[in-house]
Amino acid sequence: MEYRVLGPVGLWRDGRLTSIVGQKQRTLLAVLVLHANHVVSHDRLLTALWGVEIPVSGRKLLQNHVWSLRRSLADPGRLTGTPAGYCLQIPPSASDLDVFTAETDAARKALAAGDAQQAADRLRGALALWRGTALAGTRDELQLTDGAALEERRVAAFGDRIEADLALGRHDDLIGELRRLVVDYPLQERLRGQLMLALHRSGRTAEALEEYRLGCRHLREEFGLEPGADISRLHQAILAADPHDAMSTCGQAATAPGTAAASRPVPRQLPPHVSRFTGRVDSLRLLDSLLGGAENGHAATISVIAGTAGVGKTALATYWAHSVADRFPDGQLFLNLHGYSHGERVAPGQALQQLLLGLGVAREAIPHLEDERVGLYRTLVADKHMLIVLDNAATPQQVRPLLPGSPHCKVVITSRDSLRGLAVTHDVHTFALGMLTAAEAKAFLMAQLGAERLGAHAGELARLCGGLPLALRLASAHLHYQPELRIQDFMARLREENPLSALEIDEDPGVGVRATFELSYRALPDMPRRAFRLLGHAPGPDIDLDAVAVLVDATPAEARKAVDVLVNAHLVHRVGARLAMHDLLRVYARDRSAVEDSERERRTALTDLLSWFIHSSGSAVAHVSPGSKRLDPGIPLPRNGKRRFTRHDDALAWLETERETLVASIGFAASAGWPGLAWRLAHTLTRFFYSQDYIDDWITTHEVALSAARGLDDNKAENLILCDLAYAYLFAGQYAKYLSHQRCSLQLCRSAGDESGEASALQHLGYGLLRTGELAAAIEAFTQALAKHRGIADLDGEMESTYRLACAYLRAGRTTDAADLLNKCISHFRKAGKRYDEAYASIYLADAHGWLGDFSSAVERALDALRVGRELRNSRLEADALSTVGRWHRKSGRLDDALACQRRALSIVENLSTRELECEILLDLGDTFLAMGERRDALESYKAALVISRGLKGSHLEGLALRGIGDVDHSGGNSERAAAYWRKALDILSSMHVPEAEVVAAKLRGIAGTRGE
Helix, strand or coil: CEEECCCECEEEECCEEECCCCHHHHHHHHHHHHCCCCCEEHHHHHHHHHCCCCCCCHHHHHHHHHHHHHCCCCCHHHEEECCCEEEECCCCCCEHHHHHHHHHHHHHHHHHCCCHHHHHHHHHHHHCCCCCCCCECCCHHHHHHHHHHHHHHHHHHHHHHHHHHHHCCCHHHHHHHHHHHHHHCCCCHHHHHHHHHHHHHCCCHHHHHHHHHHHHHHHHHHHCCCCCHHHHHHHHHHHCCCHHHHHHHCCCCCCCCCCCCCCCCCCECCCCCCCCCCCCHHHHHHHHHCHHHHHCCCCCEEEEEECCCCCCHHHHHHHHHHHHHHHCCCCEEEEECCCCCCCCCCCHHHHHHHHHHHCCCCHHHCCCCHHHHHHHHHHHHCCCCCEEEEEEECCHHHHHHHCCCCCCCEEEEEECCCCCCHHHHCCEEEEECCCCCHHHHHHHHHHHHCHHHHCCCHHHHHHHCCCCHHHHHHHHHHHHHCCCCCHHHHHHHHHHCCHHHHHCCCCCCCCCHHHHHHHHHHCCCHHHHHHHHHHCCCCCCCECHHHHHHHHCCCHHHHHHHHHHHHHCCCCEEECCEEECCHHHHHHHHHHHHHHCCHHHHHHHHHHHHHHHHHHHHHHHHHHCCCCCCCCCCCCCCCCCCCCCCCHHHHHHHHHHHHHHHHHHHHHHHHCCCHHHHHHHHHHCHHHHHHCCCHHHHHHHHHHHHHHHHHCCCHHHHHHHHHHHHHHHHHCCCHHHHHHHHHHHHHHHHHHCCHHHHHHHHHHHHHHHHHCCCHHHHHHHHHHHHHHHHHCCCHHHHHHHHHHHHHHHHHCCCHHHHHHHHHHHHHHHHHHCCHHHHHHHHHHHHHHHHHCCCHHHHHHHHHHHHHHHHHCCCHHHHHHHHHHHHHHHHHCCCHHHHHHHHHHHHHHHCCCCCHHHHHHHHHHHHHHHHHCCCHHHHHHHHHHHHHHHHHHCCCCHHHHHHHHHHHHHHHCCCHHHHHHHHHHHHHHHHHCCCCHHHHHHHHHHHHHHHHCC
């Protein structure tokens, strides 16, 4: 097995390329190879595969990708999982990167020993391993970071190889190659210096000097910089007709302008050492362990310490930095980025200026443009062993320009944000700093006040402070400077009063956060004050301007003006186009609201907000899922109306943006006394959760909504939510819960004499029975539902039942009957504008045409569905349609087209939560591989389907997977083992009365006939 990352990422086994399906699979392989024989954390892999948009079920999807990659390996046991992450064990020289590294290291040793011939030969062999751009085929973010780092190593190898060739006197042969390299890498002064040397030694001194002039002009015009010291010395040596003196330094890095190495002091910028620091042993050990990456020169090691305000992030970073300062002889830089403070956030350009000043660059020599500052900063820290602490960062964008390119630097960042986006572009280890443990908090107080003063009260005082270091420090200050204050009395104040008030220090208002907030709040005009107070109650992590206008009962212009005032006063902050409030500020806002707003005012504002969410969500879902049945909200529009949409994309974008807030609003409404609003909002969002595969959100919100509906004793509401929640369980593979909820719904409807509800409940029950393979029971349920819908003249319901009955007929082998019903359904759905339902009916009609032998019509109908899926941006529908196209391509003999469709379908569905559909696609893919004679790939697909099907519990798909494995054995001549698998398959399929059981039975009879049994 050979692992390749120096070009398109891939695997070679037995002299042939092993297909790695999908960009995420290639990205996963690349990251594991880059960190071969080391555990790569789950967080690192998740961000590598999805960036900042990690799905809720990301950990499960990562497991699926790892499983898929493992089956591509000759020895699957080499890819192992641990509680911390995954590790790919690669033998020496099994990856092109490992060979490249070993050869370049050996070549440099040979060059240093004076063996230029060996160095040149080894470097040529190492560079021949490159087959294109590093990490090609992976996600763009990985190529921009790790790929770019590999390209730097490639360029360095070119420089070393040319240095060896120059030592061998091959000047004339190198000129053409060097000219190309200088054009490709105009800022690589080493390459330009080598070109000058080759030209001069070939008797072309004038051209060598001209090359120097061109390089100087490029640096001055593009960056305002002067050439480095090494190339300048080479220039002087050539002018003096003695380039040999500069030979040893022509490849070294240039010294940046405005920096005199001899006079530049070593920066020591760390704040004062933290006295009496206690606890955080695990965090300190973790930071110590991360030093290895910087010292071994593999990559710049970046650590992010994330956590809430007052949790001690800066104290930890400062204490640790002092403890390891001696391991960074070139100095320590410290910069407060003011990401979360009363002052202005430090912009990257300003931050770079401060860092450059700390590195000894004269103020007048600092470039004006940010990109130029970045280049100069990274030049100065190249090859230095420095510790850089970036305190109080706000966003990845604020930090990225400040990260050095040097592999010897250690960067520690503190932030209230996890800065997950940083992990997309850099190799980052992030850990969250939580509250102190009970023991740590007690030890902290002991260190501050002493055991004699605390007595037996340390544990209780630590508990009252919640383990928050800032609160503990404030409590310690109160007790230390008031020796007459009894600890019991102080703890009583913390219990009985607002703890923010109890912890404030009157004589130092800058320490107490309440006083700071109070000054800002009192300076506000009336409208911004009211907006601030009500925003403290708003559910969700953030809110948009339209929702603010509803909450404060203002026009959008008035709301915008109020928000601008709050932003300028640092009482709210912008997150893109949305607004958010720090947790401590939210507490303070609620405190002010309790004083200044009446209960009626608060409830009116929040009722309007929740009603606006319901009506606006309904408007958006109407575009995302056109033609679907929607319940009249049954509540009046708020005075600001609702958000209206004209395009599918705008509606979907709004729902995606508001999703976290909408989910939070359901729980908030249920717990704060609005159960009717809670279940209505949940029901409104059902089709959105379904169309975008947000199964976890669907289940969470609807379980809350079901309790709310039952608390109202509202049978209709309970029935609606029962049905919604049942489908969420269905798509999560929990069939038993689905059937239980639908039977409960059916009983409710029958008890209430609700014939329409009963018809719908029968239809839904039949659908679950169809999914579990109970065809006879499903057909009976659909037939009853159809009769009920006809009896009450519900045409839409009648056609939905007809559609489901057609699906059951198709599964039962009544293909002609199914096709007739599906054609009627498609005509109705098309007239009603139900494009999604029309598309799925087309998929089933495609199967009907196929089973009747009309393969071209089957493909045509499936392509119709595919077009709709892409127009609606519905990944599940797109994957299902692609798989169907592939199925009928296979049946018509177009095996390559079939394989392409099914691989694409699999790559889509791997990012969804629909395990059943993934299982079905894997079964189809296995059939295609088997038809192509690729028995090993077919077996892996069937086994993958088997694992998923067993997790579904009660699905007939397990039987189909076992049948497939038996087919592989039979095709390989192992009839005895094939029969064993087919018998297991027959047991499952027969128990569910699935038609495929007869197919398997026929296979077994065939084997028995050949044996004469």
